[in-house]
Amino acid sequence: MADVAAHQEGAGHLPAGLREKVAQHGGEYALERPLRVLTETADFFEVVPYDIMLLAGRYYLIRGHEYEGRFGLEETPKYWVKRAVDLETGERKILKFVFHESFTDKLGAVTIRYVRSPEKEARVLDLVRGHPYFMQGFAVIDPGGNNVRVLDRIPGKPLDHVIEGLALGHEEYFHTRLPDFLSALVPVFEAIGFLHAAGEKHGDIRRDHILVEHATGTYKWIDFDLDYFQPEHPYGVDIFGLGNVLLYVAGMGIHTISDLYHERPEVFERLREEDTSPVLRHRVCNLRKIFPYLPVELNNILLHFSMGADVFYDSVDELLYDLRDYLAR
Amino acid sequence: MVETILLAMDESENALRAARYVGRIVGGSRKSFEVTLAYVLVRPSPDLFEEPEGAKKYEQEARAKMEAVFAQAAAVLQEAGLSAENIRTRFIVTDEPGIAQGLLAEQKAGRYGTLVVGRRGVTKAEEFLFGSVSNKIIHHAKDCAVWVVE
Numbered sequence: 001m002a003d004v005a006a007h008q009e010g011a012g013h014l015p016a017g018l019r020e021k022v023a024q025h026g027g028e029y030a031l032e033r034p035l036r037v038l039t040e041t042a043d044f045f046e047v048v049p050y051d052i053m054l055l056a057g058r059y060y061l062i063r064g065h066e067y068e069g070r071f072g073l074e075e076t077p078k079y080w081v082k083r084a085v086d087l088e089t090g091e092r093k094i095l096k097f098v099f100h101e102s103f104t105d106k107l108g109a110v111t112i113r114y115v116r117s118p119e120k121e122a123r124v125l126d127l128v129r130g131h132p133y134f135m136q137g138f139a140v141i142d143p144g145g146n147n148v149r150v151l152d153r154i155p156g157k158p159l160d161h162v163i164e165g166l167a168l169g170h171e172e173y174f175h176t177r178l179p180d181f182l183s184a185l186v187p188v189f190e191a192i193g194f195l196h197a198a199g200e201k202h203g204d205i206r207r208d209h210i211l212v213e214h215a216t217g218t219y220k221w222i223d224f225d226l227d228y229f230q231p232e233h234p235y236g237v238d239i240f241g242l243g244n245v246l247l248y249v250a251g252m253g254i255h256t257i258s259d260l261y262h263e264r265p266e267v268f269e270r271l272r273e274e275d276t277s278p279v280l281r282h283r284v285c286n287l288r289k290i291f292p293y294l295p296v297e298l299n300n301i302l303l304h305f306s307m308g309a310d311v312f313y314d315s316v317d318e319l320l321y322d323l324r325d326y327l328a329r
Numbered sequence: 330m331v332e333t334i335l336l337a338m339d340e341s342e343n344a345l346r347a348a349r350y351v352g353r354i355v356g357g358s359r360k361s362f363e364v365t366l367a368y369v370l371v372r373p374s375p376d377l378f379e380e381p382e383g384a385k386k387y388e389q390e391a392r393a394k395m396e397a398v399f400a401q402a403a404a405v406l407q408e409a410g411l412s413a414e415n416i417r418t419r420f421i422v423t424d425e426p427g428i429a430q431g432l433l434a435e436q437k438a439g440r441y442g443t444l445v446v447g448r449r450g451v452t453k454a455e456e457f458l459f460g461s462v463s464n465k466i467i468h469h470a471k472d473c474a475v476w477v478v479e
Binding site: 100102107112231240 | 369370371373374376378379424426427428429453455456457459460461462465468
């Protein structure tokens with residue numbers, strides 16, 4: 001059981017005005033149980049909705065925990081990631097508690113060993129403070145020595161949801177929306193280059209880890225607590241992730257061999273092994289075979305992520321060089 | 330004048346193959362060659378280990394393994410005719426972003442005339458994700474000869 005802090009209703013010592021703030025941000029329902037103020041975060045299962053976390057002198061009301069889906073699979077709860085409200089300002093926050101795990105995951109036939117590291121995320125948060133294309137936050141060490149990240153919740157939608165929500169066919173998308181999406185990706189990819197130049201990785205680049213902020217339309221990276229170690233090509237997995245984002249945006253979705261077999265057999269017949277991803281063999285990278293109006297110059301960028309490539313992008317800068325060149329035409 | 334060769338080593342069979350090749354080429358030569366067997370360890374972030382001394386243990390284990398590999402490669406070179414005093418070893422712990430960059434930095438610092446690296450067979454997926462040290466060296470090496478041994 002997490003150590004309960006000194007403060008608990010009935011035992012006195014609750015700061016003046018705390019009940020009112022809880023009611024203001026959590027509703028009267030939040031007052032139907034004794035208020036519980038916690039300072040230690042080691043046992044995140046014990047921290048439940050309407051608990052109050054006291055971190056670095058600020059009070060946060062817990063509203064629940066986050067979920068994460070894995071493309072088409074049911075969302076799984078992330079009990080170590082709590083939704084919260086800063087009781088002073090009313091700002092929505094995310095509190096990430098310590099959860100060390102290491103696991104292997106397969107990218108196609110290749111196994112990558114990942115580590116979830118609060119320390120890495122805290123370091124990256126410091127590095128990107130004030131950077132417009134990253135989620136913002138800071139780390140607090142609780143009395144038990146646990147690294148808790150307090151993150152600003154970004155009101156926005158994942159990039160893939162934005163694109164999926166467009167009621168357009170691909171050709172109309174290509175002419176009317178794709179140029180803007182590609183232009184918006186340039187600073188977002190540059191942001192990853194910024195991490196790499198500082199010796200850090202994102203670690204989990206996915207199209208749903210780019211949030212499009214409602215108010216500004218700015219794209220922001222989230223969720224950078226994963227790390228992997230690959231001394232031969234430290235940023236290769238990140239670059240692979242950027243390629244997947246680019247392919248998704250250019251294609252207005254993912255296009256697989258199986259989809260084409262069923263829906264566009266005339267295209268399927270023209271596909272060759274070199275048109276697919278070397279890592280995710282079912283994914284088509286040569287999008288010009290599906291969308292013949294896609295410019296060769298753009299398609300050539302995508303083909304750098306295909307089996308047919310003689311040379312892969314070694315760095316974000318190389319990818320950006322070609323992308324900027326294409327956009328400047 | 331001594332010709333200096335930096336021979337990249339790791340535990341793989343193709344690194345030993347590269348050592349055998351170097352031995353064949355320079356072993357019986359009348360020219361004077363000095364071969365440095367080099368292993369590059371990219372310093373891992375402590376985040377990657379659950380125990381506090383994980384990174385140190387990782388380095389110690391690598392050193393122990395490479396001691397044996399260096400001894401084996403040195404024996405191969407001596408068998409080919411290179412004298413022991415012309416064989417050196419370097420265990421390099423680097424903060425460079427990758428093994429290739431570590432080797433290139435060592436080549437530059439030591440002004441080696443030749444950089445030798447073995448190329449292992451990798452799948453396209455592995456090459457994409459993990460890169461190819463030999464490809465990076467071919468692209469970025471300056472002021473030296475590069476031998477890639479398959």
